[in-house]
Amino acid sequence: MSGNVQLLNDTLAAAKSEGRAALIAYLPAGFPTVTGGIEAVKAALDGGADVVEVGLPHSDPVLDGPVIQTADDIALRGGVRIADVMRTVREAHEATGKPILVMTYWNPIDRYGVERFTAELAEAGGAGCILPDLPVQESALWREHADKHGLATVFVVAPSSRDARLAEITAVGSGFVYAASLMGVTGTRASVGAQAEDLVRRTRATTDTPVCVGLGVSNAAQAAEVAGFADGVIVGSAFVKRMLDAPDDAAGLEGVRALAADLAKGVRGQA
Amino acid sequence: MPSNFFIPDPEGQVPSAEGYFGAFGGKFIPEALVAAVDEVAVEYDKAKSDPEFARELDDLLVHYTGRPSALTEVPRFAAEAGGARIFLKREDLNHTGSHKINNVLGQALLTKRMGKTRVIAETGAGQHGVATATACALFGLDCTIYMGEIDTRRQALNVARMRMLGAEVIAVKSGSRTLKDAINEAFRDWVANVDRTHYLFGTVAGPHPFPAMVRDFHRVIGVEARRQLLEQAGRLPDAAIACVGGGSNAIGLFHAFIPDADVRLIGCEPAGHGVETGEHAATLTAGEPGILHGSRSYVLQDDEGQITEPYSISAGLDYPGIGPEHAYLKDSGRGEYRAVTDDAAMQALRLLSRTEGIIPAIESAHALAGALEVGRELGRDGLLVVNLSGRGDKDMDTAARYFGLYDTDAEVAADGTGAAEIEGDAK
Numbered sequence A: 001m002s003g004n005v006q007l008l009n010d011t012l013a014a015a016k017s018e019g020r021a022a023l024i025a026y027l028p029a030g031f032p033t034v035t036g037g038i039e040a041v042k043a044a045l046d047g048g049a050d051v052v053e054v055g056l057p058h059s060d061p062v063l064d065g066p067v068i069q070t071a072d073d074i075a076l077r078g079g080v081r082i083a084d085v086m087r088t089v090r091e092a093h094e095a096t097g098k099p100i101l102v103m104t105y106w107n108p109i110d111r112y113g114v115e116r117f118t119a120e121l122a123e124a125g126g127a128g129c130i131l132p133d134l135p136v137q138e139s140a141l142w143r144e145h146a147d148k149h150g151l152a153t154v155f156v157v158a159p160s161s162r163d164a165r166l167a168e169i170t171a172v173g174s175g176f177v178y179a180a181s182l183m184g185v186t187g188t189r190a191s192v193g194a195q196a197e198d199l200v201r202r203t204r205a206t207t208d209t210p211v212c213v214g215l216g217v218s219n220a221a222q223a224a225e226v227a228g229f230a231d232g233v234i235v236g237s238a239f240v241k242r243m244l245d246a247p248d249d250a251a252g253l254e255g256v257r258a259l260a261a262d263l264a265k266g267v268r269g270q271a
Numbered sequence B: 001m002p003s004n005f006f007i008p009d010p011e012g013q014v015p016s017a018e019g020y021f022g023a024f025g026g027k028f029i030p031e032a033l034v035a036a037v038d039e040v041a042v043e044y045d046k047a048k049s050d051p052e053f054a055r056e057l058d059d060l061l062v063h064y065t066g067r068p069s070a071l072t073e074v075p076r077f078a079a080e081a082g083g084a085r086i087f088l089k090r091e092d093l094n095h096t097g098s099h100k101i102n103n104v105l106g107q108a109l110l111t112k113r114m115g116k117t118r119v120i121a122e123t124g125a126g127q128h129g130v131a132t133a134t135a136c137a138l139f140g141l142d143c144t145i146y147m148g149e150i151d152t153r154r155q156a157l158n159v160a161r162m163r164m165l166g167a168e169v170i171a172v173k174s175g176s177r178t179l180k181d182a183i184n185e186a187f188r189d190w191v192a193n194v195d196r197t198h199y200l201f202g203t204v205a206g207p208h209p210f211p212a213m214v215r216d217f218h219r220v221i222g223v224e225a226r227r228q229l230l231e232q233a234g235r236l237p238d239a240a241i242a243c244v245g246g247g248s249n250a251i252g253l254f255h256a257f258i259p260d261a262d263v264r265l266i267g268c269e270p271a272g273h274g275v276e277t278g279e280h281a282a283t284l285t286a287g288e289p290g291i292l293h294g295s296r297s298y299v300l301q302d303d304e305g306q307i308t309e310p311y312s313i314s315a316g317l318d319y320p321g322i323g324p325e326h327a328y329l330k331d332s333g334r335g336e337y338r339a340v341t342d343d344a345a346m347q348a349l350r351l352l353s354r355t356e357g358i359i360p361a362i363e364s365a366h367a368l369a370g371a372l373e374v375g376r377e378l379g380r381d382g383l384l385v386v387n388l389s390g391r392g393d394k395d396m397d398t399a400a401r402y403f404g405l406y407d408t409d410a411e412v413a414a415d416g417t418g419a420a421e422i423e424g425d426a427k
Helices: A005-017 A034-047 A066-077 A080-094 A106-112 A114-121 A140-148 A164-174 A195-204 A220-227 A237-244 A249-267 B030-046 B051-065 B100-113 B129-141 B149-153 B156-164 B179-193 B210-218 B220-231 B248-257 B323-330 B342-356 B362-378 B394-405 B405-415
Strands: A022-028 A051-055 A101-103 A128-130 A153-156 A178-179 A209-212 A232-235 B071-073 B084-089 B120-125 B142-148 B166-172 B197-198 B241-242 B264-272 B287-294 B294-298 B335-339 B383-388
Touching: A005 A051, A005 A153, A022 A034, A022 A066, A022 A237, A022 A249, A034 A051, A034 B120, A051 A066, A051 A080, A051 B084, A066 A237, A080 A101, A080 A114, A106 A164, A106 B287, A106 B383, A114 A140, A128 A140, A140 A153, A140 B287, A153 B210, A164 A195, A164 B030, A178 A195, A195 B241, A220 A232, A220 A249, A232 A237, A232 A249, A237 A249, A237 B129, A237 B210, B030 B100, B030 B179, B030 B210, B051 B100, B051 B264, B071 B220, B084 B220, B100 B197, B100 B210, B100 B248, B120 B179, B129 B142, B129 B156, B142 B179, B149 B156, B149 B166, B156 B166, B166 B179, B179 B197, B210 B220, B210 B248, B210 B323, B220 B248, B220 B342, B220 B362, B220 B383, B241 B248, B248 B264, B248 B294, B248 B323, B248 B383, B264 B342, B264 B362, B294 B323, B323 B335, B335 B342, B335 B362, B342 B394, B362 B383, B362 B394
Parallel strands: A022 A051, A022 A232, A051 A101, A101 A128, A128 A153, A178 A209, A209 A232, B084 B383, B120 B142, B120 B197, B142 B166, B241 B264, B241 B383, B264 B335
Antiparallel strands: B071 B084, B287 B294
């Protein structure tokens, strides 16, 4: 069974044809529980997210700030396994028909086996993977299997990426390019980095693949600002924070749905 | 004039251009750090062939660090090791009290060449943190040290030393609150502040070029020891022995002996309460290949790639990874690695203290315990060199509690509940 890279491409193209940016939400699997995490992904899609990245919780999330670290800790203490990540992808996709990606550090896939991971992700209906600590030079084996199973390989670019490097990355990436708005770890910020627009411009000079901006975006006004120059807006910590701060799970889900609805207005320039 | 103390690998064949030692090493880093890590590699390559860099580093290593370090024969200690002759390479006599200063001064000079004004570092036992804080004081660099909260408690003396030297010490409260988590937090800082900050990595792990560069700065240990043994013992040793956490002091001692096929290279990993108990940090003995902190090597992990929490009485060895060159030496068979328990290390610590008047760091005591084993295996004709990588002042609180050396502990011990399970004098 082939993965849903084409669904991802079509979804991003549809947003573009509507003259707006896509909204991409990030939520970790297994947080606060496996079923609670699945409900959260559905709530984000129900609220207006076009795409969801399901996080594979890791013991050593070196690129994540305190909010996602806390969620990962809760998920791991709850015993989350890769099978639960696959289940989250499958149930969210089956319920909504929308593209679901996995975002993970490289070691879990390395240990699990690249062929086994890509085959299972495609079978679950996944659209691809974002691998923030797998540089393009080390990615050949992954790409071979991802291509075979119809999965997108989304690479991250950073404000520090030089133009030649951007070209190397976008030449082999697929789905979209994840442009980090600033130099730093995940977390909400008061303002989106001024470097983001420049990075999007430099990245677009190398590729026709959509360029989506993440890191630091937490509200509709920021989403609208980013939507002014990017093909997609990626929001993670703000969703997780809504769930962490909620008095109970139901309120957390409502918070996710409400934030997605708010951000969906933002990406349509209605903030 | 060629350098006497900065002696990079003359073979230059390992690692590959991509930073691989066989199947291990590489560069598994986020895109945000690629430019900075590449800059370190380029600057290090330039520095390596710049006589001015070697001259500056030599001057510091002689007049500031106190190189060459002594090679001391320890016959009263060796009497417990089956009569083999044992020599200690005295890195504990370096300024700041451990081998760590060799690498720190090299990277501090590199920091200046890169025009960066701020240094961050991780530390476990505090030895690398103290050495880094020292170099930053010397060169006028801003300094932030990340240290696991558990380690700030068991190595409180070194926390005070770092602060006295002007460094900011941040106690890391995430994960197992030890060395691994300090490295995670240092990486997070580096990603956010990479413009003006150099991450002065303290061991032979991490992304390329750190494993090769840090090794090169420590390579002097083995080069000196080899020459000193030929002078003082008249022959090469049967084995070179060192403790391994990340592996920097071990690779420093081993590297010059790699071409000497008859010299066994023996690394002593922390077995903690025993490898079979699961409470250990014996990465090469019990780990599996994986990615941690930027390179592929052996890693303590579960079947889905989650890193498991290590344990050792020694903060400096309490790490679930290992430098990729050690993984390469293990798999190629050139290196041998064995696990040494907390108890064996503490016994060796006390034995060396009482027989030779040298109090070693608990880290180094793992190598001493290994030497007692290997000496007994070799018998009377054996000749061993052991890297005494650090001195034990920082460990006196841990040792005092372990052996019941405090007056209050002695009373507790008299109740039969204390830690003083080892009775009697050192033999």
